[in-house]
Amino acid sequence: MKEALHVEWTKLRTVAGTAWLLAAVVLLTAALSVAASVACADTGCGDPAKTSLTGIAFGQAVVAVLAVLAVGGEYSTGMIRVTFAALPRRSTVLAAKAAVLGALVLVAGAAAVLVSVLAGRGVLSEVAVLSLADGPVLRAAVGSVLYLVLVGLLSLGVAVVVRDAAAAIGVVLGLLYLFPIVAAVVSDPDWVKRLQRISPMTAGLAVQATTDVGSLPISPWAGLGVLGLWAAGALLVGGLVLRLRDA
Numbered sequence: 001m002k003e004a005l006h007v008e009w010t011k012l013r014t015v016a017g018t019a020w021l022l023a024a025v026v027l028l029t030a031a032l033s034v035a036a037s038v039a040c041a042d043t044g045c046g047d048p049a050k051t052s053l054t055g056i057a058f059g060q061a062v063v064a065v066l067a068v069l070a071v072g073g074e075y076s077t078g079m080i081r082v083t084f085a086a087l088p089r090r091s092t093v094l095a096a097k098a099a100v101l102g103a104l105v106l107v108a109g110a111a112a113v114l115v116s117v118l119a120g121r122g123v124l125s126e127v128a129v130l131s132l133a134d135g136p137v138l139r140a141a142v143g144s145v146l147y148l149v150l151v152g153l154l155s156l157g158v159a160v161v162v163r164d165a166a167a168a169i170g171v172v173l174g175l176l177y178l179f180p181i182v183a184a185v186v187s188d189p190d191w192v193k194r195l196q197r198i199s200p201m202t203a204g205l206a207v208q209a210t211t212d213v214g215s216l217p218i219s220p221w222a223g224l225g226v227l228g229l230w231a232a233g234a235l236l237v238g239g240l241v242l243r244l245r246d247a
Contacts, residue, residue: 001092007175008093008100021066022104024149026112029059031115039192046093048128049137049210056144057205059112062153063105063174066154071103090242094160098235101156102149104155109148113141136145136210143224150224150231151176154200157234161241175230176201193217200230 012018025173040051047168073079117137121130132138154170162168179199183192196202206216206223213220 001096004098005096008096011074012100012104015069015073016177017069017102018066021062022108024062025059025066025105025108026115027065028062028110029055029109030115030119031055034119034123037120040204040225041123041126047209047211048120048124049117049130049140050208052116052124052130053113053140053144053208055112055116056147056208057201060176061147061173063109063148063152064176065157065169067101067119067152068159068165068168069174070097071156071159073167075163075165091115091239094235094239094242098153098156099224101152105149105152106145109145112148113144114190117141136213139220140208143220146224147204147207147227150204150227153199153204154227154231154234157231157236157238160238162235198226200227203227 033081034055037048037052039045040048045051079178085217117130117132124130130137132141151172154175155168158172158175159165159168162171179195180202183195183199183202186192186195203223204227205219206218209216209220216223218226
């Protein structure tokens, strides 16, 4: 496993696009969060802490692209055959990819969330006091970082199954954004709640809520657990596909 981790870390570290995508996660998330906080300060908002983390819903798209390219790039160039020749245990390769990707997204996500919360605290100082010492705010911040990590793992699993980078990105973004779109046009309230409870994005982002938590279709940590199940399922299917299908 140590050798596999070293190989995957070297590959991701030496790809020029990795650093740019990680920087984009931080900058895009923080920029959109600050913009939402400014709008909240001007017009008011129901949940200042969640508003200060708005950028997570958009930064996740960059995380998805990063995760997909970590696999799709190897398949498109044929480098995956070299990887499996050097490391025949494919489940170990997938585990190493997940560990390295998860660690990178964890660092970038933590930086993005920290900047977003600190900026929101300054912008929303007259509306609310945002402090990481406050339990709900800390839960929203930590949960948002974990949310990005789980999106990355979900995307990695999908990329292993689909293999084609463009198709995998389309599938992941469809899973994330399609459920909320469908829920918005469904008229039956019961079906809306069902869709929200199984949606990887809507359920996962419930962890950001700090006010009126009782009115949510799913509790914050349970919602993040739903996303965790999606990610685990994608990685499990990806692992099975790696074992059963030629490179």
